Amino acid sequence: MQRTIKNNWIVIFYIVVCFIWGTTWIAIKSAVETIPPLTSAGLRFLIAFPFLLSILKLKKQSLFYQNNKKMLFVFVTVCYFCIPYFLLNFGERFVSSGFTAILFSTVSIFMILFSIIINRTKVPINQLFGVILGFIFLILIILEKQQTFSETNILGICAILGAAICHSLSYVVIKKYGFEINVLTLNTLPMGIGGLLLLLLGILIEKPDVSSFSYSSIFAILYLAIVASVIGFALYFYLLKRMNTVMLSYVFIFFPVIAVSISLLIENEILSYKFFILFLGLLGAFTLTKIKIPT
Template identity: 45%
Template sequence: MSTLESLDRQTTQARVLLARLTNVLLFLVVCVSWGTTWLGIKVAVETVPPLTASGLRFLIAFPLFLFFTLIRGDSIFFPRGSLGFFIFVTLCYFSVPYYLLNYGETHVSSGLTALLFSCMPVFILIFSSLLLRESIYLSQVLGIAIGFGSLFMILRSQGLNLGHSDFIGVLAILAAAIMHALCYVVTKKKGKEISVITYNTLPIGLAGLMLFLSGLGVEQPDFGGISADSWWALVYLGLCASVGGFIAYFFLLKRLSPVILSFVFIIFPVFAVIIGAWYEGHAISRELALYSMLLLVGFAITKVPIEKLLVKKD
């Protein structure tokens, strides 16, 4: 092998290594930014009512998304003939679910919120079967059973039951996860040709405005009473968690397989539970750690069905 060929080979290997390291770092960025989202919401709603907090978060994020559409030359408008889909995305992906998440965190810890929301891929699987006629494997059914059985034990270990207001928060978070899952599946069917930036920009702006105005009318927030921590949390949610995490996720969509990338939804709850426990001053019990691990393992099985792996090997 000549010296030139050896240098070319080393250069290629270095580029491959750099690309892999970049992917790993961006994957961690998504996991950490989305894992800290839940704590950010918890801090924000300490002194900002849920509707107002949801609206402010999106109003902070909107100018930056608008800037990206200008840089990329994308339209902020959905394609002609998709007004119904645009309204659906604005309401069912941004407006209602994010209010429910903010409301839920007024009753539930940030770590538990992340665990509850990690159910979303399961609901995606169910809606994909109902609306897209995709197959559900037996191992995925087993994974769902393990996941929801573990979730029940987590709720039980945390002392939540039907008689407590905490259960309302649980229902709100699960409803948000269901709505997001439905929106993902409908988007897969109707929004393939829409760029991700277009998909987010105008719906985020309109949702932010509607939520904020609704908050002004319904909640009548005292802006003078909002703490500095809550303001910083809203800025973090708007710029880092929404925009920063989104950019990294969008970049990885072009570089990693959907199956590998989807494990973000399994990993970020781990960050959320650890960070939330640290901030809220709660120790993570062995019982919670065990059931959380089982829950995430169960949901991981739903993403990589054993039968499909066996077919590929054969």
């Protein structure tokens, strides 16, 4: 009976994580409508930091990295928090939330490439095939959308793909050099310092006018900080300890579907049948990268 209840909660938490990650993109879109990208990213992390710090203290984990991991600390702060989240916020000013989610979901593909380059990982043929197919479908999707593109749209796409590359590189480097570090220690202080750096840069460069911040943008920042960065984070790592990692990785396939659906409803984005066929092909390619067939 207790096992059944526990399994039910796992299913519920899995659905919640998919929903949170799927709604993150429309929240970012709303946030950057009136709050500049550096400032909005900084506020998100600074608001989330005390919550994560409280969880870290409750779990009696160390806030600081070991002395021999200082370079990893700098790397995580800059390449996992500062650069990619600025790029995401910047890019989504010019690209729809659904399309942003599709572009960012290529993290799955880039992770395999970086695993081969950095870790010399031997990748099954089906995963390599999935990577190749993924790039083909991604290019076709971009070409399908290009008829409505301007130069700023292309700049936004490059920024979002840059964020995906930064995140995938971070995952691979962390797995190689920080696998023994507790996940709360790994994320809490880099998030706080990253948020402070982003906000200071935002104040210096963007000179944000607080009076121009809309209520919807402020609410979006709070949602991103508390729901996405704290609750989503906590639930994901709760599931990571209790679920098959392959099944959990399918979150990266489900969240773009949710994001595109929300984009259609809220942003009134018009997408062709050809786009949907290519999108399904891309999801199929992602699925291939998740399946591990012994070589």
